[in-house]
Amino acid sequence: MDAWQTGLVADSLDRRIISALQVDGRASWHRIAAALDEPERTVARRGTRLLDSGLVRIGAMAVRGRSTVVGVRCAPGQARVAATALARRPDCIFAHVLTGTFDCVAELQCPRDRLAGLVMDELPGLPGVVESLAFPVLRHVRTIREWHAGLLNPEEIAALAEGTPVAPDPAEGDVLPPVDVTGELSRQDRLLLLTLAEDGRCTYEELARVAGVSEATARRRLGALRREGRVRIRAVIEPALLGLPVEAVLRVRAVPARVEAVRTALCESAHVRYVSFITGERQLLVLTAFPDEPALHDFVTLSSWLTDVASVEVSMVLNSLKRGGMLAPWLRG
Numbered sequence: 001m002d003a004w005q006t007g008l009v010a011d012s013l014d015r016r017i018i019s020a021l022q023v024d025g026r027a028s029w030h031r032i033a034a035a036l037d038e039p040e041r042t043v044a045r046r047g048t049r050l051l052d053s054g055l056v057r058i059g060a061m062a063v064r065g066r067s068t069v070v071g072v073r074c075a076p077g078q079a080r081v082a083a084t085a086l087a088r089r090p091d092c093i094f095a096h097v098l099t100g101t102f103d104c105v106a107e108l109q110c111p112r113d114r115l116a117g118l119v120m121d122e123l124p125g126l127p128g129v130v131e132s133l134a135f136p137v138l139r140h141v142r143t144i145r146e147w148h149a150g151l152l153n154p155e156e157i158a159a160l161a162e163g164t165p166v167a168p169d170p171a172e173g174d175v176l177p178p179v180d181v182t183g184e185l186s187r188q189d190r191l192l193l194l195t196l197a198e199d200g201r202c203t204y205e206e207l208a209r210v211a212g213v214s215e216a217t218a219r220r221r222l223g224a225l226r227r228e229g230r231v232r233i234r235a236v237i238e239p240a241l242l243g244l245p246v247e248a249v250l251r252v253r254a255v256p257a258r259v260e261a262v263r264t265a266l267c268e269s270a271h272v273r274y275v276s277f278i279t280g281e282r283q284l285l286v287l288t289a290f291p292d293e294p295a296l297h298d299f300v301t302l303s304s305w306l307t308d309v310a311s312v313e314v315s316m317v318l319n320s321l322k323r324g325g326m327l328a329p330w331l332r333g
Helices: 012-023 029-036 040-053 079-087 112-122 154-161 187-198 204-211 215-227 256-267 293-302 304-308
Strands: 057-062 067-074 092-098 104-109 129-142 231-236 246-254 272-278 284-290 309-323
Touching: 012 029, 012 040, 012 154, 012 231, 029 040, 029 154, 057 187, 067 079, 067 272, 079 092, 079 104, 079 309, 092 246, 112 129, 129 256, 187 204, 187 215, 187 231, 204 215, 215 231, 246 256, 246 293, 256 272, 256 284, 256 304, 284 293, 293 304, 293 309, 304 309
Parallel strands: none
Antiparallel strands: 057 231, 067 104, 067 129, 092 104, 092 309, 129 272, 246 284, 246 309, 272 284
16 A cells, blocks of 8 residues: 555544444444544544545445355466456455465355356366365354454444444354345345445435435345345455554464364454454464564464464465455456
8 A cells, every 4th residue: 555545544543433434334423433432523524534535445245155265376477367357256255466375365255056166167267377276164253344453442342333233243253144145135125235335334315215215214124134144334444554564364274173262362363354264274264464574473473372273374465456345446447
């Protein structure tokens, strides 16, 4: 991220407002100000500036199926091409170009009855791909909605989560449908989601007008979709905005009987942005962010949870093409 962009985040209050939007991207400035115990006018002015600048983007992401993590090895010079092809898929949640074993990693939503086609036909057909491996997600533990970089205390998080259709719960992670999502959304619901994908903070009045329903119906339908786990509201940011420019993807192989203990310890760290249980030799996929490389080194060499771990593969993020279901700004349009 350019220095002038990170410079638009003035101080800790800006970062706390960003964290508040991560808890609930649709929270009013009044509710955010009350939770943070700051003047509403100040919070509204700063929050609006962050949103208008594009540094913080709020969008809705429809759930299209169970998640599968994909690791791709590419022909020389083709990593960006392959990662872009993955990122542009509507079922892609995130896509990062990496150092290390995989040239890029992505999370895709794919109903399990379509997984064979994804693995055998779609992934090998991506431009520039030499080899692809798929790791179905068995359980999400933490996603970007539960990560606040340690800038908010539990009371502030609870105040922001109060009244939201889906409250953050570090023990459970994101609400996932108990089975693959196969039912078609109504036309009104699709219009709601298309509008929210562009602006997750648009008013219920605006949603009602676009969907051709009453404001009360728009409010009720969005609440139901969030409770059912069929849509997630996301605040998408670059971790560098929070003073954490060094990102790394960890694949952790834990002693089987201690996997839960490792998961618990990882979720206690403010540097851990995402954790999921995946299939394969390494049971945990972990996305992290740090202020510098020495902090990353200490995390993967000195942390107490390492006593229960057989191996950790560390790959640094070179470029992020999609986060939270939203393309990087330079890929939009």
